[in-house]
Amino acid sequence: MTVQESFEPDILGFLCNWCSYASADLAGVSRLQYPPNLRIIRVMCSARVDPTIVFEAFIRGVDGVMVLGCHLGTCHYMTGNYYTERRMKTTKRVLKRVGLSPERLLVDWVSAAEGERFATLIREFTEKVRKLGPLGNETKLEPQKLKTRLASAKETLTQQRIRWLVGRERELVEDKNVFGEKVSQEEFDQLMLQTIEKEFAKRRILLSIKEDALSVKEIAQRVEASPREVLGNLVSLERDGLVSVVGIEGKSPKYRVAGG
Amino acid sequence: MRVGVFICHCGTNIGGYLDVPQLARYALSLPNVVFSQDNLYTCSEAGLTAIKKAIAENKLNRVVVASCTPRTHESLFRSTCREAGLNPYLFQFVNIRDQCSWVHMQERERANEKAKALIRMGVARAVLLEPEEEIEVEVNPWALVIGGGIAGMTCALSLANRGFEVKLVEKESRLGGTLNSLYKLYPTHEEASRLVQARTEEVKKNQKIEVLTSSKVKEVRGFIGNYDVTVRQGEKDRLFKAGVIVVATGAETFKPMGIYGYDGKTVVTQLELEQMLKEGRLDADTVVMIQCVGSRDEKRVYCSKVCCPTALKNAMLIKEANPNAQIFVLYRDIVTQGTTYEDYYRKAREVGITFLKYSLERPPVVGNESVKVYDELLGEELTLPYDLVVLSTPMVANPDARDLAQILKVPVDENGFFLEAHVKLRPIDFATDGIYLCGCAHWPTNVGESLSEAYGAASRASIPLSAGHVTTEPIIAVVDEDQCSGCSLCELTCPFKAIQVEATPKGRKAKVIAASCKGCGACGAGCPEKAITMRHFTDEQILAQVIPLAEVIS
Numbered sequence: 001m002t003v004q005e006s007f008e009p010d011i012l013g014f015l016c017n018w019c020s021y022a023s024a025d026l027a028g029v030s031r032l033q034y035p036p037n038l039r040i041i042r043v044m045c046s047a048r049v050d051p052t053i054v055f056e057a058f059i060r061g062v063d064g065v066m067v068l069g070c071h072l073g074t075c076h077y078m079t080g081n082y083y084t085e086r087r088m089k090t091t092k093r094v095l096k097r098v099g100l101s102p103e104r105l106l107v108d109w110v111s112a113a114e115g116e117r118f119a120t121l122i123r124e125f126t127e128k129v130r131k132l133g134p135l136g137n138e139t140k141l142e143p144q145k146l147k148t149r150l151a152s153a154k155e156t157l158t159q160q161r162i163r164w165l166v167g168r169e170r171e172l173v174e175d176k177n178v179f180g181e182k183v184s185q186e187e188f189d190q191l192m193l194q195t196i197e198k199e200f201a202k203r204r205i206l207l208s209i210k211e212d213a214l215s216v217k218e219i220a221q222r223v224e225a226s227p228r229e230v231l232g233n234l235v236s237l238e239r240d241g242l243v244s245v246v247g248i249e250g251k252s253p254k255y256r257v258a259g260g
Numbered sequence: 261m262r263v264g265v266f267i268c269h270c271g272t273n274i275g276g277y278l279d280v281p282q283l284a285r286y287a288l289s290l291p292n293v294v295f296s297q298d299n300l301y302t303c304s305e306a307g308l309t310a311i312k313k314a315i316a317e318n319k320l321n322r323v324v325v326a327s328c329t330p331r332t333h334e335s336l337f338r339s340t341c342r343e344a345g346l347n348p349y350l351f352q353f354v355n356i357r358d359q360c361s362w363v364h365m366q367e368r369e370r371a372n373e374k375a376k377a378l379i380r381m382g383v384a385r386a387v388l389l390e391p392e393e394e395i396e397v398e399v400n401p402w403a404l405v406i407g408g409g410i411a412g413m414t415c416a417l418s419l420a421n422r423g424f425e426v427k428l429v430e431k432e433s434r435l436g437g438t439l440n441s442l443y444k445l446y447p448t449h450e451e452a453s454r455l456v457q458a459r460t461e462e463v464k465k466n467q468k469i470e471v472l473t474s475s476k477v478k479e480v481r482g483f484i485g486n487y488d489v490t491v492r493q494g495e496k497d498r499l500f501k502a503g504v505i506v507v508a509t510g511a512e513t514f515k516p517m518g519i520y521g522y523d524g525k526t527v528v529t530q531l532e533l534e535q536m537l538k539e540g541r542l543d544a545d546t547v548v549m550i551q552c553v554g555s556r557d558e559k560r561v562y563c564s565k566v567c568c569p570t571a572l573k574n575a576m577l578i579k580e581a582n583p584n585a586q587i588f589v590l591y592r593d594i595v596t597q598g599t600t601y602e603d604y605y606r607k608a609r610e611v612g613i614t615f616l617k618y619s620l621e622r623p624p625v626v627g628n629e630s631v632k633v634y635d636e637l638l639g640e641e642l643t644l645p646y647d648l649v650v651l652s653t654p655m656v657a658n659p660d661a662r663d664l665a666q667i668l669k670v671p672v673d674e675n676g677f678f679l680e681a682h683v684k685l686r687p688i689d690f691a692t693d694g695i696y697l698c699g700c701a702h703w704p705t706n707v708g709e710s711l712s713e714a715y716g717a718a719s720r721a722s723i724p725l726s727a728g729h730v731t732t733e734p735i736i737a738v739v740d741e742d743q744c745s746g747c748s749l750c751e752l753t754c755p756f757k758a759i760q761v762e763a764t765p766k767g768r769k770a771k772v773i774a775a776s777c778k779g780c781g782a783c784g785a786g787c788p789e790k791a792i793t794m795r796h797f798t799d800e801q802i803l804a805q806v807i808p809l810a811e812v813i814s
Contacts, residue, residue, distance in 0.1 A: 008370075010809040017331070018691060019671065025329045028358030036364040036374045039381065040355070041805045042330065044735060048781030048797055053806070061808040076669050076692065077780035078755035087786065112691070113673040119363070160788040167749045167786045 009129035011038045012057050013066035016046045018076035019112050020068035026115030034122040037129075038066070045069070047080035051091040051166075054105060055154035058095075059147060064104050064129035068121075071109040081109065086169045090192065091157065097200055098146075098153045099139040101132050148207060155203040162199055165192055201225060202233050206242060206257055213246045213254035261387055264295040264320035265379065266311055268302035268327030270357050275300075277361040277368055278375050283326070286376050290383050294318055302327050308340045315344040322386040326354035326379050332685050347391035349734070349796060354382035377812040384804040392734040392796055397775055399485035399724045401425065404502040406477055406664065409437020411699025411710040412508035413459045418718035419506075420468035424725050427500060428463065429491055430473045431660070435460045437510050438700070443534040445707055446573035447604045455707070472498065476660075480505070480667050483778065484694025484730055504694050504721040505668065507678055508714065509661060511700035514554045514653040520626040527626060527649040530570050537577060544585070544647035547578060548631045550624055551591040555654035557620065562675060564654030564704040568595045571652050572608045579611050587613045588644055590624050590633050616642065655704040670695055677703050688716045693730070696721050735779030735796045739770045743791035746770065750783035750792060759783055 015021040021042050027034070043049060046069030057065050067088055069081040085107065092102035106125050110118050132138060136146040156162060169192075172183045183191075204223040208214065216234065220227040234255055237243045246256045265287035269275030280298045287296040295318045299307040302325055314320060323346065325337050330353035338348035356375045364371035401424050405416045408430030416428045434440070435456075442452035463469055472493055479490040487502040513531045516522045524532060530549075536542045549571050555564050568591070575587045589608075594615070596605040609615065617636040618624055624633040630645045657676030665672045670690045671679040678701050681691040688696055698713035699705055705713065724730050737750075737759060746768030748761040758776035761768050770783075770792070784792035793799075 012806060022331060022671075022691065025331060025355075025358040028329075028362040031362055031365070033366060034363055036360070036367055036370040039374060039377055039809070040359055041381070041802065042355075043781065043797060043802065045780035045782060048785055048794060048802075050785040050799065053785075053799065053802060056803055057806050060806055061810065062806070073666050074669060074671065077778055077782065078669065080755070080780045080782045083753060083782050083786060112671040113679050158790065163786060163788040164747070164749065167753060167788070171752070 007130055007133060009037050009063040009126060009132075009134075010061070011064040011066065011126060011129060012062050013038050013040045013068060014043055014046065014049045014053070015040050015066075016048075016069045016076070016080075017042055017044050019070035019074070020046070020110045020118070022112035023068075023110040023114045023118040026112065027119045028115075030115045032115060032119040034119045035126045037126045038122050045075065045077050045080040046084040047075075047077065047087075049084065049087075051087050051094070051157040052154050054088075054091050055094075055150060055157060058100070058104070058135060059150045059154060061135060063132075063135045064106070064125060066106045066108070066121075066125060068106075068108055068110050068118075071111055074111065082170060083167075087166050090162065090166050090196070093193065093196055094153045094156055094200070097196055098149050099141065100136070101138050103128055104132060104135070149204070152200060152203040152207050155207070156196065156199045159199045159203075161195055165195060198233075201229065202237055205230060205233055205237065209243065209256050213256040215249065215252040215254055217252065219255065261292040261322065262295075262318065262320050263290075263293045263322040263324060263383055263386055264311075264314050264318060265290075265293055265297075265324045265326065265383065266302050266307070266314075267296070267298045267356075267379070268307070268325065269298060269300050270327055270361075271301065274327065274357050274361045277365055278356065278372050282372070283356075283375055283379060287324075287326075287379050287383065290380055292322075292387050293383060295320060303333055303336060308336075311337070311340050312344040315341070315346055321346065322350050322352070322389060324352045324354060324379070324382045324386050326356045326375070326382065328357045329353075329355050329359075331691070332682055349392035350386070350389050352382045352386035352389060354378050373809070373813060377807065377809050380812055381805040381807055384807065385801050388798070388801045388804050389796070394731040394734055395736075395774060396729050396731050397483075397485050398729050399727065400487075400501045400503040401725050401728070402427070402500070402502050403504050403506065403721055403725065404429065404477075404487065404489055404500075405506045405508055407437065407508035407510055407699070407701065408432075408435040408463075408471065408473070409508060409510045409699065409710075410439050410456065410459060410707060411510070411701075411714040412437070412506070413463050414711050414714035415506050415508055415698055415718045415721075416469050417459070417462055417466060418715055419722060419725075420466045422718070422722050422726070424468065424722065426469045427489075427491075427502065428469055428471045429475045429477055430471065431476050433474050435463060435471065435473065438513075439707070441531055441534060443538040444573065444577060446569045447600055449573070449577070452707075477664065477667060483732070484692075484724060487694070503725055504696065506717050506721055507664065507668070507670070507690075507695065507697040507701050508699050508717070509658050509664060509701040511655040511658055511677070511704065514560075514656045516553050516651050516653050519553060520550060520624070520649065520651055522651060526647070527651065530567065530574060530650055530652050533574055533648075533650050537574065542578065542581075542648075544578075545582070546586045546644070546646050547575070547588070547648045547650060548644050548646045549575065549587070549589045549650045549652060550626075550631075551589065551594075551652045552620075553651040553653045556592065560654060560656070560675065562654070562704075563595055565595055565597075566704050566706050567652040567654060569601055569604060569706070571650070572596070572604055572613075574650070575613045576608055576611060579613065588631075589613060589615050590618050590631070591615060592618060592620060655700055658701065661701065668692070668695055677701065688713055688720055693732075694724065733779065733796075735794065736774050736777040737772045737779070737781070737783055738793045738795055739772055740791045740793065741766060741769045743789045744769045745789050745791075747788060750787060753783050753786055755780075755782075 088107040475493040696717040698717040699710040
């Protein structure tokens with residue numbers, strides 16, 4: 001038996017009270033059998049699932065996360081699952097940026113009547129995550145490094161700019177912005193990816209100088225970026241009052257998180 | 261912190277698969293847990309008394325029950341806590357039956373590990389729970405009944421007779437629904453038109469009922485006690501308020517296009533036969549009826565259950581009018597449940613109707629002049645010449661049902677029929693408070709059953725109407741003004757307009773309108789400042805449950 005085959009993935013599912021949680025109950029009432037890898041956390045609506053909660057689950061070592069809501073158009077709270085859809089799309093993008101397979105996060109819709117479909121989803125997702133292997137299998141990073149990256153990713157998803165874009169995506173793409181212009185989905189996606197890139201880079205820098213004061217060169221090494229790029233981000237972080245120069249070693253200034 | 265954990269055997273439903281006493285011992289080993297117990301049935305009188313006793317004796321300030329599902333039993337255990345003097349929101353449910361013992365029957369060891377993890381997650385959340393006060397909202401004493409068939413009319417009358425104003429919305433130009441197309445009703449053979457006329461008159465005479473025909477529900481907003489309803493009547497919209505809603509939209513009969521040479525002339529449906537009988541234009545000496553046409557097959561698995569008695573009734577009516585008529589009923593199984601209908605079947609045999617059993621694998625073949633059928637009991641093929649072939653087709657969900665389901669935000673099942681909250685415990689409620697269902701909108705029912713459901717739904721709906729108020733869960737958003745930047749993203753996100761940004765001395769800040777907030781949490785999970793907390797579902801309470809399995813096993 002290979003490692004992958006004997007590996008039992010640890011999966012957490014965030015299920016909405018009205019549809020998906022009910023479908024899980026129906027699967028039970030119907031005695032449908034599925035692997036015990038999934039543990040369910042009930043929320044009132046899938047839209048309650050903050051992207052940072054998903055990342056926190058990965059940081060704590062869970063191998064796969066499911067977010068299941070009502071079918072689009074049948075949300076108990078009218079539009080909740082549309083927000084879920086867009087937030088989780090961004091969450092998947094950040095997962096990818098970290099180097100993890102976005103397939104470790106499953107977002108789907110199951111109605112209260114779909115016990116059979118629920119059981120099938122669990123069987124399939126469990127197999128998928130089993131094939132992906134333990135969390136980080138695809139990154140080949142040492143556990144501590146992966147954890148740091150995940151922590152940066154979680155921080156990225158707390159950033160105003162990202163949360164604003166996610167919250168406004170539907171409006172921007174489907175309606176118009178304040179200037180009466182409609183943003184195409186491609187343009188929006190491009191903007192989102194750039195923003196994720198930028199914010200992720202900044203959060204990694206901040207995390208690297210939380211404890212130690214480091215030079216640009218040292219930071220660049222830790223966050224796997226060019227010194228030029230790091231310097232650019234440091235300037236912007238300094239302007240925002242998030243980092244400060246705490247000393248100079250030779251010719252290079254040492255940076256540290258402000259107030260740290 | 262003093263947590264008590266109660267683990268239910270649920271008879272053998274949990275106890276037969278998980279090691280419940282071991283789970284109880286495990287629970288006691290968890291931080292903050294001072295008491296644990298396993299019960300045969302935690303929801304029984306004895307179980308509930310045990311919880312109250314344990315709260316008093318052990319000064320418990322958090323209660324965790326690991327048993328079935330919060331969707332059916334949370335309110336019961338919350339009430340128990342309340343009776344014992346504990347705030348009901350300090351109760352935590354752990355689902356180890358529907359989502360553990362029942363679904364991992366063949367993997368008991370792993371299921372047991374999972375149950376441990378679920379209990380640990382529940383305890384972790386329980387510790388962080390806070391007491392909450394329920395919100396009381398007024399109930400407008402008006403009902404909306406959707407569908408003016410026999411179920412809808414009966415329900416409307418029952419509500420009106422209790423003194424409540426009812427709006428009865430019917431999409432057709434007249435009341436009566438499916439019964440308008442029927443001839444006589446089994447098993448009494450009374451005329452459907454007489455029943456419909458009598459009921460329609462009653463409805464029209466009733467001062468409390470306003471009938472809106474040629475009307476469709478277009479939009480429903482709000483919640484129990486406070487629905488804002490828009491009904492499209494002809495070219496104009498009518499707006500009114502309702503406290504409760506009953507769905508009685510009925511069903512349709514499946515049209516067997518392309519099956520058994522269906523042509524509506526010599527091969528007809530039972531519904532079309534009713535029309536022929538009603539108009540006295542049936543001219544056939546040999547009639548072959550085929551049961552289960554378009555039902556109990558791969559595409560439509562359910563049994564429509566009214567088609568067997570309907571076929572018996574129509575066969576007997578034909579025989580009554582024309583004693584020389586030869587009638588063959590080709591069936592797979594005759595479904596005539598209960599005392600009345602089994603007698604009815606016997607009677608049909610006695611009057612000389614011939615029953616021939618066919619199988620799904622070898623269905624009858626309808627030719628131009630005869631039907632060929634392989635009789636399963638005889639073991640040979642028979643050729644039956646016919647004047648008329650009648651196909652017994654099932655009731656199918658109303659095609660409008662899905663649209664209405666979306667408007668009301670209630671579910672339909674895989675066949676498109678409306679889905680009740682719980683098949684046994686809440687058979688005529690929807691999971692959403694304040695919305696009820698009855699009749700064929702729910703599943704195929706005969707007139708008697710439709711009436712029972714209609715009276716039931718009226719009775720259920722009149723509970724909040726008579727009380728005049730309901731309490732709603734205090735699961736609402738709370739804004740931390742110091743963190744709020746007044747960006748108004750939450751205002752944009754909220755589908756209930758329950759959060760508004762207002763000017764305050766500290767600048768523009770979001771304010772929650774508690775009575776309108778439904779507690780979905782969409783605002784909080786998107787807030788750029790993370791300034792919104794969802795009561796009873798805080799980040800901390802959710803994250804407390806995010807415990808990797810490895811941590812539980814080690």
